[in-house]
Amino acid sequence: MKMTFRWYGENDPIPLRYIRQIPGMTGVVTAVYDTPAGNVWQPASIERLYSLCRENGLEMEVIESVPVHEDIKLGAPSRDRLIENYAQTIRNLGAFGVKCICYNFMPVFDWLRTDLKTKAADGSTSLSYRHEQLAQMDPDDLHLPGWDESYRPEQLRSLLDAYKSISHEKLFDNLVYFLRGIMPACVQTGINMAIHPDDPPWDMFGLPRIITGMQSYEKLFAAVPEINNGITFCTGSLGAGRENDLVDMAGRYAKRIHFAHLRQIKYSGELDFTEAGHMTSCGDLDIFGIVRALVKNGFDGYVRPDHGRNIWDEDGKPGYGLYDRALGAAYLSGLFEAVGKEEKK
Ligand code: DNO
16 A cells, blocks of 8 residues: 555645655655646656656655546547547656556536535534535536636536437446557556546436446446556545445455545435545544455555545645645554554464
């Protein structure tokens, strides 16, 4: 296991030297943010990030995300050229020692929350989701960190229209087509692809979502069996779907989990939840049980603490401040150490 920390590049208010000071931290998870989705990431942009990380004693082995162009998800005629560009980006990243790429296949929007500052009794704030508030939200005016918004807002309406003819099955076929197209580059460079689950794991604004739980994974691995076709096990995203048994899934897919996003949520309704501190006792997910299942079943991937609460009056990006994620990293490293040592006995 390697503990990592998401860093939004040079515009991230959190300096790399702070990240390095978190105990057990090996590297950052980052991305090139100056290149529109669909274009090849140029070696010069990758090298810039790579050098900054190395100067600060941190590795850059995980990328989150290389965005997938909407035409690939829609299966448009331009997709072969765009898939070739994606494969070239994979080769360019491989040349800088990247080992894992996190991506998602959610149409148009990435992760979604309905409130970014839900206040807890202790005064901290965190992100939350209330299903009935979603209907009142304007898709034209949503922004969250890490979203690829290069197409917005002009193309948004026509994109939403284009998806009207895309069923769940069609979207899944387009994912398989994409993965088959890039697998040779992954095998050649040794890079593992790690698809992020849909967050939350159900349809949004009438758009299909297909990576929602165990059935999706069974289909995905059957369609593209190469081990380079793996997953980002995001406990908060999958955990929002009450039907998902995360301890069971962590054990079952330990070898396919190339990247784990570990975080906690507390349910407040059938489809509603609020994000919480990482510890098992802070919410409804068995973080200890998940870590134990991963370790016992031979997980050997990257881990990062996921969304943190806003604490100690930090003015950070929603979910991506320093303090609570650093606490989360230290807690998770402690769990991995304890479970790992018990296992070796
Ligand atoms: C949210 C993140 C997602 C994730 C992408 C991966 O906090 O987990 O934005 O980075 O879905 O492509």
